[in-house]
Amino acid sequence: MAAARCSASRCPPASRRVRPRAPVAEARPDPCVVVVEDEPQIRRFLRAALAGQGFRVHEAGTGADGLVEVASRQPDVVILDLGLPDMDGLDVIRKVREWSAVPVIVLSARGQEADKVAALDAGADDYLSKPFGVGELMARMRVALRHRARVSDGALESAFSFGELHVDLAVRRVTVGGAQVHLTPIEYRLLAVLVHHAGKVITHRQLLGEVWGPNATEQAHYLRVYMAHLRRKLEADAARPRYLLTEAGVGYRLAAE
Numbered sequence: 001m002a003a004a005r006c007s008a009s010r011c012p013p014a015s016r017r018v019r020p021r022a023p024v025a026e027a028r029p030d031p032c033v034v035v036v037e038d039e040p041q042i043r044r045f046l047r048a049a050l051a052g053q054g055f056r057v058h059e060a061g062t063g064a065d066g067l068v069e070v071a072s073r074q075p076d077v078v079i080l081d082l083g084l085p086d087m088d089g090l091d092v093i094r095k096v097r098e099w100s101a102v103p104v105i106v107l108s109a110r111g112q113e114a115d116k117v118a119a120l121d122a123g124a125d126d127y128l129s130k131p132f133g134v135g136e137l138m139a140r141m142r143v144a145l146r147h148r149a150r151v152s153d154g155a156l157e158s159a160f161s162f163g164e165l166h167v168d169l170a171v172r173r174v175t176v177g178g179a180q181v182h183l184t185p186i187e188y189r190l191l192a193v194l195v196h197h198a199g200k201v202i203t204h205r206q207l208l209g210e211v212w213g214p215n216a217t218e219q220a221h222y223l224r225v226y227m228a229h230l231r232r233k234l235e236a237d238a239a240r241p242r243y244l245l246t247e248a249g250v251g252y253r254l255a256a257e
């Protein structure tokens with residue numbers, strides 16, 4: 001029997017034949033941020049600034065309402081004022097840290113070093129004193145989102161690149177301008193902690209605990225000595241560092257952008 005042939009009316013021309021569609025990548029939702037701030041004008045300012053950058057913004061005017069928002073919204077970042085009417089912002093941080101690793105950025109009129117250290121030691125990821133610039137806030141938000149992505153992936157940062165500095169923790173290799181830099185074991189551990197938290201302020205107490213152990217958390221002179229060694233090896237000008245930045249009276253930050 002002759003093979004059946006389709007007529008012109010039944011066979012679509014080659015240009016009209018249906019081709020399988022490529023899978024469409026699922027669009028990611030805009031990042032979500034919860035703002036816990038008791039001053040309405042600051043909340044409005046933050047909402048406008050954040051929404052203009054593509055964030056979904058939810059607000060709370062008290063610590064209790066903020067905890068509810070964080071629990072129900074599961075945000076990517078929390079922006080928190082410390083001077084709330086019903087509870088201290090430090091208590092909000094501690095309660096959030098009981099069940100969530102969400103990045104917390106503190107915005108506060110408390111600008112003393114002791115206040116910054118207390119907030120960071122309580123579990124905050126970053127601290128900006130009021131008044132603050134939108135550009136600086138957005139830079140800190142980008143760092144927080146990168147940290148959130150790493151936590152969600154269940155992995156710590158193992159490689160870091162910024163400017164001429166390149167660190168690969170997987171192979172324990174550090175280079176500046178392509179030239180390998182040899183570090184002592186303590187210098188390497190100190191740099192590794194900063195790489196794991198790149199862009200974030202790490203307090204003196206946190207660094208001492210992670211590098212030297214819990215019995216050394218009051219020995220701040222260790223940090224000054226070894227940070228000076230690191231800067232001499234990694235910075236073009238140790239007196240004006242580009243990578244290893246000092247947060248006066250608080251700790252250190254590895255610049256990430």
